[in-house]
Amino acid sequence: MNGELPATSTVSRLAIHGGEPTITRPGPHFRWPVISDDTRRAVLRQLDEAVSLYDRSGVVARLEQRLETALGVPHALLFNSGTSALFALFAGAALGPGDEVLVPDYSFFASSSPLFFTGATPVLVDCDGSGNMDPEKARELITQRTRAVLVTHMWGVPCDMDAFTGLCRDRGLRLFEDISHSFGATWKGRPVGTFGTAAALSLQAQKILPGGEGGVLLTGDDELFHRALALGHYTKRCLQEIPEGHLLHSYGVTGLGLKLRIHPLAAAIAEQQLDTVPAVLAGRRRCARRILQELRAIPGIDLPPIAEQAEPSWYGLFFSLDRDLVQRGLVADVLAALRAEGCCEIDHPKITSPVHRYPLFRDPGRVHPGYGTLPERDFPVAEAFSARSFKLPVWHEEADDPLVGQYLEAIRKVMNHFMRGGDGA
Ligand SMILES: Cc1ncc(COP(=O)(O)O)c(C=O)c1O
Structure with missing residues (x-):
């Protein structure tokens, strides 16, 4: 136990027992996101610029490029939610029936729930005393079918990335990161989201980089990127960004059949918030x-x-x-x-x-x-x-x-x- 208890005489009666409350100012006491005049101007500008973007242009291109530069990652791809970005990550990695992915038991459910749609199996791993996935418990759950480990840096505190990169290297697994809580966090000075094959984050309103709603996939793996494009960005983006000789280019008009694009107004909010x-x-x-x-x-x-x-x-x-x-x-x-x-x-x-x-x-x-x-x-x-x-x-x-x-x-x-x-x- 830390600290010492003060003398009884200095302890005042709890408010719940009829004493004076410590804080009398009415809530809420924490307002997030910060919607400033700059945010309002960015949205108004975007209304005039475009409210639907079919290709990598305008605010979508600007925000993706800025995220790629900020994190030093070859591909940033925007989605309409963090859940969609995580789905694109799993689908992009071509996970399917029979594959297992180690995922955190303690996390927001969407860190792993999109895996169900790929047919792969989430294998839940307990955390350590920090709330982050315990690398030793992850190691114990690896089987012949394990393909990848996805970690969430819970509440913004980075996982032990030495342990997870070591584990994945030793066992030939892919490492994925959910950085929805941890945009801007670092491990040994290196940004989280850059340690594995791919990462995803949410731009939902409460997050450190808020767009209201939205998500981002980050990867340096071209094949994963092309499959993620095909999953949710049909026609123009697929035809323009997936190379002509690639099988998925021939599926470009429909992609894999879903539309998971971000709304340009959400991208405009996130672009402005990135400055802050x-x-x-x-x-x-x-x-x-x-x-x-x-x-x-x-x-x-x-x-x-x-x-x-x-x-x-x-x-x-x-x-x-x-x-x-x-x-x-x-x-x-x-x-x-x-x-x-x-x-x-x-x-x-x-x-x-x-x-x-x-x-x-x-x-x-x-x-x-x-x-x-x-x-x-x-x-x-x-x-x-x-x-x-x-x-x-x-x-x-x-x-x-x-x-x-x-x-x-x-x-x-x-x-x-x-x-x-x-x-x-
Ligand atoms: C850790 C984590 N992963 C994924 C998500 C899903 O993101 P979204 O709500 O944008 O779909 C959230 C959202 O709260 C989250 O906290």
Whole structure:
């Protein structure tokens, strides 16, 4: 346990027990994305420029090129969602029935759910204490049928990329990254999304690079890129960008039959937001340093480990409750007490939780022919992480510093109460 409990006389009554709330300003306390006048102007300009693009031109070409340059990746391909980009990644890799892909149990479900449509089997892997996929547990699940590993850098904290690149190299597997939470994060100074064969990210409104809705596939693998184009970008893009001698060029008019293009207005928003990413990341990193430093000194709080090689993007900041509080069944009481103190932005994520809990991952074959069945297994670390961890947003503007201070004060107050043996009643 870290820190020391203050003298009883300095502990004030919890708001949930009728005391004064720490934060009286009404929420929301975290507004994202930042829609500025620049964003509005970008959308208005785009309305005049084009609201549908059939080829790699205009805002789509500009944004794809900028992402390729920023990440040093040969191909960036825009999609209408992160889910579509992940589908294109799996389909682009020509995965199919009989193939297995190791995927995180603890992630947003769309990190792996599009795999079902390829006929390949997602093999869920438990996480380590950071919430990221455990490379050793991944190694144990490799079979003759394993073709690839997909990691998600959860909440913006990079996975151990030395371990995953080593594992994939040793076992002849392809490495894929879901960087929806981690755009701008680095491992040993290298951007996540550049470590494997391909990566995908979401541009959904909450993300660090928001377009409202949208997604991006990143790859240096030409064949994967051509198949991804064929999957969702029929006619012009296929005919112009897939070489004439390639089999898929002859399918160019229809592609593989789907249309998964991004809306140009979403691309225009993302293009404008890309300008703001460096300042946002710098601000979030400054804020996260302060939050971590202060949380470390609060009794009853455990912080997930972050490797020194990792520079997170701070999509969210997680802290966990002392196991003793969890055993006393107080997680919901602590959250209720924090909310009563006015901490409306502290969250216990529900949808992004161990996916093995969902019927889609327990009994997929019942809802769609060809989805197959998955074996029942336990994921104790993912369950424990999800059960005892809370998420804080990470603010990026100095104007929010006083609010950050109030959140920390509220957490200190609530934890003092519970660590002294108090309960939520
Ligand atoms: C880790 C992760 N992967 C994939 C997705 C899916 O992205 P989208 O909502 O753009 O389809 C999300 C979205 O929240 C996500 O958080």
